[in-house]
Amino acid sequence: MREYKKLWWTLFAVLAITFAILGYFGKEVYRVAPPIAEQFISQDGHTYTSKEAILDGQTAWQSVGGMQLGSIWGHGAYQAPDWTADWLHRELTQWLDLAAQDTHGVSFDELSEELQQPLLWALKKEYRTNTYDPTSGTVTLSIRRLAAIEKTAAYYDALFGGDPQLKQTREHYAMKEITLPNAERRKKLTEFFFWTAWAAATERPDGSATYTNNWPHEPLIDNKPTAENVMWSIVSVVLLIAGIGALVWAWSFLHKDDEAPTPPKQDPITSFSLTPSQKALGKYLFLVVALFTFQVLLGGFTAHYTVEGQSFYG
Structure with missing residues (x-):
């Protein structure tokens, strides 16, 4: 935590400034x-x-x-x-x-x-x-x-x-x-x-x-678009690109990579067996995958009606 202290304070400052701007313009x-x-x-x-x-x-x-x-x-x-x-x-x-x-x-x-x-x-x-x-x-x-x-x-x-x-x-x-x-x-x-x-x-x-x-x-x-509309549209795009460029530059030239860890001689995944609770988790995973699949199908079903609102696939 201590080694990232400056980064945390930078994050807090950015959040404070951006939310203050957001609140002001929202008002x-x-x-x-x-x-x-x-x-x-x-x-x-x-x-x-x-x-x-x-x-x-x-x-x-x-x-x-x-x-x-x-x-x-x-x-x-x-x-x-x-x-x-x-x-x-x-x-x-x-x-x-x-x-x-x-x-x-x-x-x-x-x-x-x-x-x-x-x-x-x-x-x-x-x-x-x-x-x-x-x-x-x-x-x-x-x-x-x-x-x-x-x-x-x-x-x-x-x-x-x-x-x-x-x-x-x-x-x-x-x-x-x-x-x-x-x-x-x-x-x-x-x-x-x-x-x-x-x-x-x-x-x-x-x-x-x-x-x-x-x-x-x-x-x-x-x-027709006003001069302010055109100007701020251009400024926002320029600032976005400049901000991304600054992040890339900072990560490339100011970032210090941690020392690479020493890899173990044996794969840790092969060195233990599943516990009863981990085996029971399989039922949960099956249920989650089934619900996710159902959600995808239901999403396709409802999204279809945004294109063809009066019938179901013709």
């Missing part, structure tokens, strides 16, 4: 997390959703697998889409179509580029502008945006509710046919998905990046 993440408004209301006074409904929607999503079925904000499984990115893009395209119909009487894709640009500018301005009022705890939505939200919600209600027209989509996503049977729960699920997309599109009050640091990538509203 910061909690402090500056995207707000869940008490109410999301339209300009004509209609209440779309509330904090309670959004949190209920989160539990509804967790009840169907949570991060095992798609993901939120990029954290989760990959057999289904990231629901934040998927919702946001669908809502944006719905808004553009509604705006094009209101102003020109045709869908957005039918417009010339010259006529599309003003709508794209209005889209970016509306979605990136933060209308959250911390005093009243409300977010104000335009009537057009609320209509786009409701159209997007209808798609998700059909997807999670077993609409036959989306059967192939559910197969691709490894979803059960009726993923969430209760209609009220599905409604709250869509409100939770909406809130995650709202946070991904809305700029923080004190900056030019969204609450999710411009994630996901969405060209329609200029959600």
